[in-house]
Amino acid sequence: MIFIVLPAYNEEQKIGRVIRDLFQHGFKNIIVVDDGSDDNTVSEAVTAGAKVLKHMINRGQGAALQTGNEFVLQNGAEIVVHFDSDGQFNVNDINKGIEKLIEENLDIVFGSRFLDTRSKVPFFKKYFILPFSRIINNFITKLNLSDVHNGFRIMHRRALEKINITQDQMAHNSEIPRLVKENNLKYGELPVEVLYFENGQGVSGGLKILWDLLIAKIN
Amino acid sequence: MVIQIILVVFFLVVLFKVLSKFRSGYLKGKETVGWVIFWILAMAVVINPNSTLILAKVLGVGRGVDAILYLTITLLFFLVFKIFVRLEKIERQITKLVRQDTLNQTKKYESSSYHS
Numbered sequence: 116m117i118f119i120v121l122p123a124y125n126e127e128q129k130i131g132r133v134i135r136d137l138f139q140h141g142f143k144n145i146i147v148v149d150d151g152s153d154d155n156t157v158s159e160a161v162t163a164g165a166k167v168l169k170h171m172i173n174r175g176q177g178a179a180l181q182t183g184n185e186f187v188l189q190n191g192a193e194i195v196v197h198f199d200s201d202g203q204f205n206v207n208d209i210n211k212g213i214e215k216l217i218e219e220n221l222d223i224v225f226g227s228r229f230l231d232t233r234s235k236v237p238f239f240k241k242y243f244i245l246p247f248s249r250i251i252n253n254f255i256t257k258l259n260l261s262d263v264h265n266g267f268r269i270m271h272r273r274a275l276e277k278i279n280i281t282q283d284q285m286a287h288n289s290e291i292p293r294l295v296k297e298n299n300l301k302y303g304e305l306p307v308e309v310l311y312f313e314n315g316q317g318v319s320g321g322l323k324i325l326w327d328l329l330i331a332k333i334n
Numbered sequence: 335m336v337i338q339i340i341l342v343v344f345f346l347v348v349l350f351k352v353l354s355k356f357r358s359g360y361l362k363g364k365e366t367v368g369w370v371i372f373w374i375l376a377m378a379v380v381i382n383p384n385s386t387l388i389l390a391k392v393l394g395v396g397r398g399v400d401a402i403l404y405l406t407i408t409l410l411f412f413l414v415f416k417i418f419v420r421l422e423k424i425e426r427q428i429t430k431l432v433r434q435d436t437l438n439q440t441k442k443y444e445s446s447s448y449h450s
């Protein structure tokens with residue numbers, strides 16, 4: 116069974132369209148993890164036909180993904196797709212990723228914005244934030260990826276059983292590659308398209324991630 | 335000196351607070367003893383500043399005030415660090431609770447027959 120897990124926090128404007136798009140492409144098991152949104156994310160997602168899990172209060176994207184992971188594991192998932200609910204990803208990329216996972220017998224496929232030319236990454240992000248983050252990330256995780264902190268990933272059940280996300284906020288994007296390395300999981304990268312209508316996390320977000328990783332080391 | 339009176343009164347109030355926190359169960363015995371000693375020492379230093387000279391000698395710094403400054407800053411950093419670690423632990427526990435609550439609410443998944 117293939118599951119799509121969509122972490123969502125205040126995405127009432129966009130989540131309905133993303134879910135309908137997924138259904139139209141033939142995906143059936145769509146799990147939204149609402150993270151204590153203040154808006155109508157839940158009702159939008161329910162109306163669009165998704166199964167909605169609700170965090171009572173906001174715990175962060177990493178926490179929501181782990182909740183989704185545990186839920187789908189309990190319900191017999193063989194393949195799980197992490198996908199953003201803000202419409203930045205292209206649904207057409209999912210099937211390519213699943214094919215890659217199966218054909219190459221991989222445990223996890225990471226989406227990358229830099230393997231083709233579809234993604235028009237904002238200048239500052241592309242040439243300043245991301246190269247810098249990539250160096251740090253590849254150093255921390257010991258995994259060589261062409262992109263960092265891309266929420267698009269496809270995992271086989273084997274990987275899901277090994278990956279326990281403890282980074283509640285955005286730093287799980289560094290934690291997952293680290294766990295892939297530690298557990299000797301087979302990984303690959305898939306060119307994916309990321310659309311930009313806003314800048315997302317920016318520099319302060321990046322610093323927050325570093326901070327979280329540091330604190331985790333201390334603990 | 336006025337400052338000495340103000341500080342001593344303030345420390346006494348804090349001391350009283352420590353004891354009442356202990357009585358109502360917010361502070362453990364060990365922590366209470368630590369804080370009581372700390373605030374009594376603080377009072378001793380304020381009442382007789384020269385007492386810090388012994389400390390300065392032991393630490394090898396010139397003035398008693400310097401010795402106190404170094405020690406208190408070190409202590410502050412240590413406490414902030416402890417609080418950080420504790421906070422992180424609490425964060426993780428909260429997430430665990432929230433997740434458990436979420437998963438308890440919806441255990442079973444039935445493939446929806448809904449198609450748009």
Ligand SMILES: Nc1nc2c(ncn2[C@@H]2O[C@H](COP(=O)(O)OP(=O)(O)O)[C@@H](O)[C@H]2O)c(=O)[nH]1
Pocket residue numbers: 121122123124125126148149150173174175176177179180198199200201203264266314315316317
């Ligand atoms: N569950 C949950 N999801 C979040 C949170 N913050 C962001 N998201 C979701 O994660 C996805 C990506 O978030 P976004 O802020 O666009 O980050 P970026 O695109 O990676 O810069 C979207 O689907 C958001 O709804 C959060 O605190 N909790």
Ligand SMILES: [Mg+2]
Pocket residue numbers: 199201203315
């Ligand atoms: Mg986004």
